[in-house]
Amino acid sequence: MARSDQALTARAAGLVGCRHCGTVAPLGTELCPRCKGRLHSRFPHSLQRTWAWWIAGLITYVPANLYPMMIMDTFVTSYKSTIVGGAIELIHSGDAFVGLVVILASVVIPTSKFLAIAYVALALRNPRKVNPHLLHKVYEVVEFIGRWSMIDVFVVAILSALVHLGAVATILPGIAAISFGSTVIFTMFSALSLDPRLIWDTTEEAKRERSRPRRA
């Protein structure tokens, strides 16, 4: 049954691997005999979880862009800026690099993250035409890069802490800061909920079906 282009999975071997300490235990074992961690051959409801977090992230991403990210109160005026508005203003005022970084971190990365997770999740449903290696790479990138998309929230948090000059100038985080933070967290959960082993399960399953002769 084993083929040269098909790796033997733990599951196929009747084993379950611990994701925490790497110990292999017979399939059906619930707790890791070494580290007592919970053992799953595959995450239960992995795709459902992924989609749930994904949708929650998308929902919170809407107010994150519509509401002001940062409220700057000076004694003359009150200035509120949204994520995109602030970035555009930065670019207009000459700080194109900083503006681009903000757009990259706050718009491009979260958006591509959504797209990437959605792509992977959808590909697992319809695995025939996808390259499992590409899917896995995308997954790796999403997981790595996810934490960096909090850069905007960090900026606001630092400024709010630093610029507290009473009547002269005060910077407060807006609703968008919380929303955006939620978005980032939700997408991270979404990425984590996706069991990468499913990539191989489904693609190899698909291959197997393709190689199988059609029944009359």
Next chain:
Amino acid sequence: MNDPVPGEPDIQPGKGGLLSGLSLIWLVPVVAIGITLAMVWQAYSDRGPQIEIVFDNAEGVVANETVLKYRNVDIGKVEEVHFADDLRKVIVSVRLDKSIAQYADSKAQFWIVRPEVSAQGISGLTTLLGGVFLEASLDEKPGEPQMHFTGLSGRPLISGNEKGIEFVLSAPSGGTIEAGAPIIYKGVSVGLIDRPELSADGKEVTAKAFVRAPYDQLVTTNSRFWGASGVRVDLSTSGLQVDIANLSALIQGGLEFEDMEAGGGQVEKGHVFSVYASRDAASSDTTTVLAGPSVSYAAIFDSSILGLSIGAPIQYQGLTIGTVTGTSGVVSGVGAAAAVEMRVDMRIVPGRLGIDGGDIEAKTASLMKDLVAQGWRVRLAGQGLLGMSLKVDLVKVADAPPEQIVQGPDGTPILPRTKEVSTDLAETARTAMNRLQALPIERIADSVAELLDNLNQVVASNAVREAPGEVVGLVGDLRSVVTSEAVKGAVSGASDSLTSLSQILEQMREGGAVANLISIIDEANGIAQSLDQTATGLPQLTEKLSNLADTAASLPLDKLIDQADAVLASANGLIQSPGVQGLPEQLGATLQELDKAVSNVTGITQRVADSTALTNLLAALDRTDSISRSIDQTSQGLPALVDKINAVASEAQALPLDQLVTSATDLVNSANALVSSDDTARLPAALGSALDQVAAALAELREGGAVNNLNTTLASASSAADAISQAAARLPELANRLDALSQQAQGVLAAYDSRSPFNSQTVTALRDLSVAARAVTSLAQFIERKPNALLIGR
């Protein structure tokens, strides 16, 4: 590679119902979407309406930044600034707070607050830092919310949302109406004027004005407004008066108002008031009081109507009851009597005469008929002090020939006139002048001239003319005397002396001293009569004296002279004695006392001059006249006196003179013996030194200027005495004149007996003058109150 191939695991799909395949993790997006929806709902439900305000110019308005404020509280924010379709206006979209939305009704006003410096002050300074903002004026009552508003160009002076009365001012020119200028009532600013606007036809300037509550009650339909320049200058009989009313009025003008007539009604909003140039113009305008139904009348005058203009007042005892509406000429008479008379058409407002209700025409006609029957006539009268312009007066003429109102050719009733054409002032003045002319001024003037001549003669006499110089010298002397210390010390003593003297004089007066004097003089008279008798015997006396002289000649005079020589020598010795030597000091002391005494006398003299003593003295002098007359009589008795003296002399002649001479001789001998004694011999030397001391004392006196002063005093006194003497020489003449004058005065006074015609004339003249004076007084008061009456004639 031979990997162990595990057996095919038995993988069974989970079994369960419909929900068993779902993870609880789906709650997360559900909660997220719930929260988000809640936020969206909240934001939407909190959002107020968006209104659009149209401005000509949206300088400084920034979308999403500029706020809308009401009473300095944010009630909205500009969300959008864009142009109207034709680019002629700027539309500012403002998101209102939901709680305010219901107040943004048709009465709401919006404007842009910018920094502004004006006569009212500096405003909008905060916008220099924070940028402009929109401000709203809202009333307190919620209304139908509006979505579109027209913005004002600036803060409205009259917001329309304050309590008070709003009305319209109309002026011929905008000079008196200044935007934001105050409306002043009795010097207090009670309201203000909005921006003036030119009326469509360009004939007048109108402005909305607003008077705050509770002062809005002061504005009535009879209120008049006039321009307050802030400075008012009154020139009246009480002098020049400059009032500076109100500093802000001085800077930016303003309007004052006052009710010129009582009984004004409540003013409706939008009532139009005219603005007058001055208070006087306001008070003299009768167009409003004469607005009402009127009745036409006419009058025909035969005199010139120069100065009678259309609109001139018709006055009934000072009350303007109508105006002149037209003048024309009418032909009267034919042939030699042909003439053109002046017809004056007038409209009389019966309401001014107290006629109201229905059928005013008939009531007025009846009243006019009654008035004419009582002697009321129309006449032309001058207006104002100078009477340059004319008015028509309705006056009551005493003893007027009976006349009636006749109908003119056009049916207009024509009021009968009186011939009298005069201005009141001129008439009064002429009457006063007539009275003055009737006064006997010439006679009075003659008497006064005579009196003055006499006085002139007295004054021009040399004596009087020289008097001042001498008086000056005398005063200098007196000053030196007065400033001496002795005088100071003497004052108290003099005071006592004076009181004593005063008492003495008083006693003298009470004791009938003068009567005593008269009795003394009577006695003297008797003595004089005796003397008269004596004088007749004088020749005999002379003879006897001659005999006596002869007898005396036969006396041993030689011996007597020798003895006298001896006596003198003895006297020389006596003077040298020490007793005599001490004499000068005593003499000095005596002189000092004398000096004091003189000072006292001076003081006494002054007191005498001051006190009633002088009047007493004058009375005494009066008596002196009679005394001198007595003396005159007395002198007639001198011969008798001489006779008596003669008899006395004859008796003297019979005296034993020889014995006397021998007794004298004995005496001289005794004296000689005394003088020749040793003590007496030392006297001359002492006397010599004493004389030296006296000389020194006199030298001191001279150096002290006392002698000079004394000399000048004496000279002055002498010349004064001369002057008085000369003056006295004139006195009889003066007395004669005075006598004559008094006789004349008596005659004049007799002429002015209480029942004489002059007196009655004077009384009437005075009464007329009094009336005239009262008229002038009231005129003056009137002018004082309204100086402008001089110019406008009312």
